Amino acid sequence: MDKKDASKLNIAIIHPDLGIGGAERLIVDAAVELSSNSHNVHIFTSHHDKMRCFEETVSGIFPVTVYGAFLPRHIFYRLHAVCAYLRCIFVALCVLFLYPSFDIILVDQVSIVIPLMKLKKLSKVIFYCHFPDLLLAQHTTILRRIYRKPIDFLEEMTTGMADLILVNSKFTASTFAKTFKQLNSRGVRPAVLYPAVNVDQFDKPSASKLTFLSINRFERKKNIELAISAFAMLYNSLQHDNREELSLVIAGGFDKRLRENVEYLEELKTLAEQEGISDRAQFIMSCSTPERNTLLSQCLCVLYTPKDEHFGIVPIEAMAAHKPVIACNSGGPVESIKNGVTGYLCEPTPRDFSVAMSNFVCDPLLSTTMGEEARQHVVETFSTKTFGQRLNAYVVDTALHRKIE
Numbered sequence: 001m002d003k004k005d006a007s008k009l010n011i012a013i014i015h016p017d018l019g020i021g022g023a024e025r026l027i028v029d030a031a032v033e034l035s036s037n038s039h040n041v042h043i044f045t046s047h048h049d050k051m052r053c054f055e056e057t058v059s060g061i062f063p064v065t066v067y068g069a070f071l072p073r074h075i076f077y078r079l080h081a082v083c084a085y086l087r088c089i090f091v092a093l094c095v096l097f098l099y100p101s102f103d104i105i106l107v108d109q110v111s112i113v114i115p116l117m118k119l120k121k122l123s124k125v126i127f128y129c130h131f132p133d134l135l136l137a138q139h140t141t142i143l144r145r146i147y148r149k150p151i152d153f154l155e156e157m158t159t160g161m162a163d164l165i166l167v168n169s170k171f172t173a174s175t176f177a178k179t180f181k182q183l184n185s186r187g188v189r190p191a192v193l194y195p196a197v198n199v200d201q202f203d204k205p206s207a208s209k210l211t212f213l214s215i216n217r218f219e220r221k222k223n224i225e226l227a228i229s230a231f232a233m234l235y236n237s238l239q240h241d242n243r244e245e246l247s248l249v250i251a252g253g254f255d256k257r258l259r260e261n262v263e264y265l266e267e268l269k270t271l272a273e274q275e276g277i278s279d280r281a282q283f284i285m286s287c288s289t290p291e292r293n294t295l296l297s298q299c300l301c302v303l304y305t306p307k308d309e310h311f312g313i314v315p316i317e318a319m320a321a322h323k324p325v326i327a328c329n330s331g332g333p334v335e336s337i338k339n340g341v342t343g344y345l346c347e348p349t350p351r352d353f354s355v356a357m358s359n360f361v362c363d364p365l366l367s368t369t370m371g372e373e374a375r376q377h378v379v380e381t382f383s384t385k386t387f388g389q390r391l392n393a394y395v396v397d398t399a400l401h402r403k404i405e
Helices: 022-036 080-098 111-117 142-159 170-179 181-185 225-237 241-245 259-274 289-298 313-320 350-362 365-381 384-399
Strands: 010-015 040-045 064-066 104-108 124-129 164-167 211-215 247-252 281-285 301-304 325-328 343-346
Touching (some): 010 080, 022 313, 080 142, 104 111, 104 384, 124 384, 164 170, 211 225, 211 289, 211 313, 225 350, 259 281, 301 313, 313 365
Parallel strands (some): 040 064, 124 164, 211 247
């Protein structure tokens, strides 16, 4: 393939479930940016609910094709990983037998499809590793460890078969090396491609309310209870009149098909009642992008509570919306947030978070000054333009059999 041919590539993207989340946002951004670079992009997935998805997936910018939606997501709330593998394998087989060769096949989350895609001899496979799945899975019992052993083995083996591996942060790159020791010993080094945010979608905010905003999927690993407890501690510590203006909004992706989502939401509501701030806390499930942007424009600050998050798209979305972020001092936020400049990095305790939150209550102008710094930081480092340029370079050079740093 010559440079002229590589200027317009046929690209397939295989993603397990095209819903709403950080991984899905990255995949959609990748499809949009690659399409804007004149490539033909086609997304394949096992689930795409047009009522619960990012707008770009139904706008006609690129086709989205669903295969295997009839296959179960779990068997009596068990075997989630096996079912995810089977669904993705079915998607991959459909791509393999129903479509001609693609120049590039971009895969994320489920690496088991990589060897199948390598059967397309003229195709190059790029794998985007958001985080090693074996670290996200629970290995709490002997039975679960036995169950996960072959899955974890296959994850490392198949990941190493990709022509190029990308990760979302330096933190994930270091975790990748420590987790996949055999790949690391063979000199397999992933390249870092930070996720991005479309900065143009956010208008300059008007005067902020004394509202703290948490945006996350309703999953226990997101540690949303930290936001509730920290807000309660802040609220109970204040004596002045504007205490009554304080509120907490907890918004995020919610899928009623997932038992954890349903159970965790009820747990959080119960905690808010126990902490005595249920009348101050509002829960919003699966808000649209315009609704999310409105929430961002009106809040004082964004609380980002996951610990050791591999990257975290919410902090850069918040900063792009001129809002500072309070996050845990670990994982990806350490790379995306400038401590004391665009927000605060704290220990994952209600006390540390509440102290940082009190800075914004005592000096509301701090939200504006930090917000301006945050916006500029994202424009320079995490814009979709920067992301698109780097991704396009990786894709073109992979198609041309070259390796870039």
